[in-house]
Amino acid sequence: MKRFFIVLAIPFILLIIVGCEQEQSKNGKLYIVTTTGMIQDALKNIAQEKAEVIGLMGPGVDPHLYKPTPGDLSELRKADVVFYNGLHLEGKMGEVFEQLSRQKPVFAIADEIDKNSLQAPQDASQAYDPHIWFDVELWKQTVDYAGKSLAEADTTNAQYFMSNTKAYTNALDTLHRWVKQQIAQIPKKQRVLITAHDAFGYFGTAYQIEVKGLQGISTLSEFGLRDVSELVNFIVENNIKAVFVETSVSSKSLETVVSGCKEKGHDVKIGGTLYSDAMGEAGTAEGTYIGMVKSNVNTIVSSLK
Amino acid sequence: MDAFWIILTGSLVASSCGLLGCFLLLRKMTMVGDAISHAVLPGIAIAYLITDSRASFPMLLGAAIFGIITTMLIEFFSKLGKLQEDAAIGVSFTWLFSIGVILISFFAGQVDLDQECVLYGEIAYVPLQTIILDNGIDLGPEAVWMLGFNLLVVITVIVTGYKGLLVTSFDELLAASLGISTVFWHYLLMSLVSLTTVFSFESVGAIMVVAFLIGPPAIAYLLTDRLPRMLILSVLAGILSAIFGYFLAVGINGSIAGAMASVIGLQFILALFFGPKSGLNILKSNLAKNEKQKISA
Numbered sequence: 037m038k039r040f041f042i043v044l045a046i047p048f049i050l051l052i053i054v055g056c057e058q059e060q061s062k063n064g065k066l067y068i069v070t071t072t073g074m075i076q077d078a079l080k081n082i083a084q085e086k087a088e089v090i091g092l093m094g095p096g097v098d099p100h101l102y103k104p105t106p107g108d109l110s111e112l113r114k115a116d117v118v119f120y121n122g123l124h125l126e127g128k129m130g131e132v133f134e135q136l137s138r139q140k141p142v143f144a145i146a147d148e149i150d151k152n153s154l155q156a157p158q159d160a161s162q163a164y165d166p167h168i169w170f171d172v173e174l175w176k177q178t179v180d181y182a183g184k185s186l187a188e189a190d191t192t193n194a195q196y197f198m199s200n201t202k203a204y205t206n207a208l209d210t211l212h213r214w215v216k217q218q219i220a221q222i223p224k225k226q227r228v229l230i231t232a233h234d235a236f237g238y239f240g241t242a243y244q245i246e247v248k249g250l251q252g253i254s255t256l257s258e259f260g261l262r263d264v265s266e267l268v269n270f271i272v273e274n275n276i277k278a279v280f281v282e283t284s285v286s287s288k289s290l291e292t293v294v295s296g297c298k299e300k301g302h303d304v305k306i307g308g309t310l311y312s313d314a315m316g317e318a319g320t321a322e323g324t325y326i327g328m329v330k331s332n333v334n335t336i337v338s339s340l341k
Numbered sequence: 342m343d344a345f346w347i348i349l350t351g352s353l354v355a356s357s358c359g360l361l362g363c364f365l366l367l368r369k370m371t372m373v374g375d376a377i378s379h380a381v382l383p384g385i386a387i388a389y390l391i392t393d394s395r396a397s398f399p400m401l402l403g404a405a406i407f408g409i410i411t412t413m414l415i416e417f418f419s420k421l422g423k424l425q426e427d428a429a430i431g432v433s434f435t436w437l438f439s440i441g442v443i444l445i446s447f448f449a450g451q452v453d454l455d456q457e458c459v460l461y462g463e464i465a466y467v468p469l470q471t472i473i474l475d476n477g478i479d480l481g482p483e484a485v486w487m488l489g490f491n492l493l494v495v496i497t498v499i500v501t502g503y504k505g506l507l508v509t510s511f512d513e514l515l516a517a518s519l520g521i522s523t524v525f526w527h528y529l530l531m532s533l534v535s536l537t538t539v540f541s542f543e544s545v546g547a548i549m550v551v552a553f554l555i556g557p558p559a560i561a562y563l564l565t566d567r568l569p570r571m572l573i574l575s576v577l578a579g580i581l582s583a584i585f586g587y588f589l590a591v592g593i594n595g596s597i598a599g600a601m602a603s604v605i606g607l608q609f610i611l612a613l614f615f616g617p618k619s620g621l622n623i624l625k626s627n628l629a630k631n632e633k634q635k636i637s638a
Contacts, residue, residue, distance in 0.1 A: 101457065104465045106587075107594040109343055112469065124395060128459065131397060132466040138473060163395070 066190050069115035071126055072099055073315040074169045075145060077325040078179045079119060081204040082186055086193050090115075095317045096283055099125050112136065117189045119182055122146040123154070125166035141189045148181035149174060155237050167312070170239035172212040172329060176205050211326055218333050219243040222340045229336060230267065230279040232290050235312040245336075250289050264289075268296040271304050278307030278339035283314060307339030346468040346482050348587050351601055353488035354545055355553050355579025357495045357537045362558035363568070363575050364530055367510040369426050373412065373531070374554035376434035377538045378456065378547040380411040382441025385459060390448055395459045401543050404460055408535030411437060416527060456547070464545040464597045484544035491540050495533055499572075506530060507568060549598040553579050556605035563612040578608055 066087035070076040076091030083089060092108050093099055099121070112118065120126055120133050122144030133142050146168055153174060154164040169175045183201025187194035219227070227245040229236055240247035248270065250263055271279070271293070279294065281287035290306065297304045310332045316322025322331045358374070365371045381404035388403030389395060411433055419429035445454055462484065472480040480486070499506065508516045509526040516523050534554075541550040561574035586601025593600070616622070 103596045103599075104463055105594045106347075106465055106591045106597060109465045109468065113343065127457065128397075128462060129466070132463075132469050135470045 066193075067114055067116045068186075069111050069118050071120045071129070072313075073323070074175075074325050074328075075119050075121060075182070077315070077323075078145075078175075078182055078204070079186070082179070082183045082197055082200050083193075084200055086196060087190075093314065095314055095323065097314050099313055100127060102126070102129070104129075115140065117186060118142040119185075120144055121166060121168075123164045123166035123168070141185070143182065143185045145178040145182050149177055155241065165234070165237050167235045168238055169325070170236055170329075171242035172208055172215060173242060174238060175325070176208040176212070179205055179208065207326065211329060215243055215329065215333050218337050219245055221337060225274070226277065226340050228274060228276050228340075230271070230276065230290075230293075231310065231312070232282055232287065235282065236310075250293065264292055264296060267293055268300065271297050272300050272302040275302070276304055278305050280307050280310045280335070280339075282310050282312040283316070305339070308335040310335060343468040344587065344591075346485060347464055347597060348584055350464055350467045350482065350484050350488060350544060351549070351583030351587065351597075352580045353485065353492050354541045354549060355557065355583050356576045357488065357492045358541065358550060358553035359557040359561075359575035359579040360495055360499055360572055361530070361534050361537060362554040363561065363572050364506055364510050365534065365554065366558040366562055367568075370415075370430065371555040371558070372427065372430050373415065373534060374538050374551045376415070376430045377408045377411050377535055378542065378551060380434040380437035380441075381407045381460065381539065381542075382438050382456060383407055383444055384410075384441075385456060386441050386444040386448070386454065389454055389459075390444075395454065397459075397543065400459045401539065404456075404542070405536060405539045407437065408539045409532055412531035412535055413528070416524075416531070456542070461542055461546040462544045464549065464601075467544060487540055488544060491537055495537060498529065498533060502526065502529065546598050548602055552602035552605050553582075556602070556609055557582070560605075560609050560612045563609075563616040563618055565617075578605070582608060 066083065068079050068083060068087050068089045070079055070089060070091050072093050073091050073095060076089055079087075079089045090111055092104070092111065093102050118133065118136060118140065120130070120142070122130060123146045124130060125146075126133070130144070133144065136142050146164075146166065149168065151164075154168075168178065180201060183197055183204075187197045190197070222245070229240060229245050229247045230249075231247070232250050234247070234249035236247045236249070239245070248267065250267060270276075279290050281290055287306070294304055294306060311322060311328045315325070315328045316331070321327035362371060362374075365373060384403035384405075384407030385400050386403075388399040392399040414433040414437070415426070415429045418424050418432055419426055422429070424432070467482045467484045469482075470484065471482050472486065474480065505516075505521050505526045508519065508521055509523045513523050516526075538550050538554070541553075557575040557579040558571070560578045561571040564574050565571050582601050582604040586604040587597060589595075589604060590597040590600035
């Protein structure tokens with residue numbers, strides 16, 4: 037019995053040791069924690085050297101399936117301001133952020149967008165598509181909101197943040213026009229974007245290109261046999277040149293479609309890899325939001341034209 | 342404090358699951374936890390279709406109801422069809438899961454809806470989700486209260502109903518001859534299992550619950566033959582996994598649930614090779630016996 041109590045005591049001793057760990061000190065800079073790479077990139081552009089901007093989800097990570105670590109918890113504890121996407125992109129993590137907002141400024145950047153410009157399946161009024169960043173115009177609104185929120189959270193640098201926001205949204209305006217121009221180069225009949233999961237709904241509406249996805253919005257939902265055969269028929273009938281895979285989703289399902297088309301005597305190629313839910317490696321051009329959009333558009337235009 | 346809350350949450354899950362898991366192990370039904378983790382999908386889908394929201398409470402309610410339905414189906418199939426327990430578990434949960442998949446693809450195909458994103462919680466974030474009263478007093482994480490209450494219910498039922506659970510788990514014929522209702526105790530145990538697993542899914546996610554429901558009881562089973570001791574050892578193994586798992590996760594900055602489950606596996610292997618019932622020890626005692634025989638000869 038004595039041994040039993042000694043064993044029981046070990047956990048409590050360990051707990052006391054843990055309780056004594058000291059909080060790491062910050063270097064005085066504003067500490068901003070974000071979820072996806074897109075949001076991190078936006079805040080880096082707004083805050084520049086006045087703040088340290090951390091992104092919890094690295095390149096190539098699917099936000100629907102993200103698994104946090106103890107390090108993430110301490111980042112959120114350390115954070116002065118937190119930005120996340122919202123619209124259920126982060127799944128149940130959204131509830132965590134709502135709770136966290138009782139203790140520190142937390143902003144869901146998609147909240148500010150007018151609900152009329154959001155897309156939702158007909159039968160589900162509340163379940164909006166969270167992939168807002170593919171419409172550069174919409175993304176600009178969220179960047180604008182993020183800038184204002186940051187200026188509220190840190191009033192001493194408000195002026196600085198606002199002028200950076202202005203500069204960055206101007207760059208996004210230019211990008212929006214460029215994307216429109218590029219997509220318009222594709223002949224109208226060829227303007228169909230086929231991907232593995234439905235992330236490009238906003239892109240399609242904004243730049244007048246028809247979007248078809250094999251899976252639903254969730255990267256977990258399964259595609260049905262009929263989905264595959266319908267998509268194959270559609271590709272053959274409309275003589276589509278290429279379909280696209282995504283960096284954060286398995287390409288297997290689309291390979292089925294490609295071989296299905298081959299059987300019917302139509303040669304459709306995989307047009308290249310699109311960045312959908314995550315950006316490219318940090319340090320490369322695709323590691324920034326603007327670079328990512330440009331890379332996607334170039335891939336689409338060169339394969340479909 | 343964060344580390345304390347995470348380890349406490351892990352220990353509460355470990356204790357509830359460890360206690361119930363011992364009885365499941367004796368009934369050869371440990372996989373029921375894994376089964377429930379899949380079978381709750383139609384519950385989630387129906388809760389979504391009724392409430393048109395993905396908030397935690399309706400999801401939890403739908404999942405809990407289907408957890409209980411799963412265990413009833415398992416009992417029904419195994420009794421009526423004289424099917425082995427594992428087969429009954431397999432048939433029940435795959436069937437319910439597939440109904441869930443069909444419901445979602447038919448009614449809610451465009452909505453991001455699955456256990457992973459609407460039900461399963463994440464133990465790393467437990468310390469952030471605290472109950473704060475109107476006057477600003479922080480009562481600690483919601484999950485700790487919920488799981489603590491759950492553990493209290495589990496302990497109360499096991500202490501008051503110990504005899505019934507014991508006899509029905511070991512010998513159904515004896516139970517029947519003593520006038521103890523096997524059906525009653527079965528459903529009581531299974532309802533507790535469904536509630537515990539669903540509550541724990543909501544706080545810490547599926548992998549940890551399944552691991553804690555099977556691992557610690559299996560470890561305890563390797564170490565002792567007596568049920569009371571097995572229950573205590575099971576809880577102890579679970580709590581140790583929670584503690585060491587947490588430090589492992591901090592050390593490698595990885596998933597906490599994954600680390601805790603790995604520590605259970607490690608303990609199991611240690612118990613397997615070095616426990617009193619292990620192959621090594623039996624080999625040793627056999628050698629000693631031979632030695633003695635030689636000497637006496």
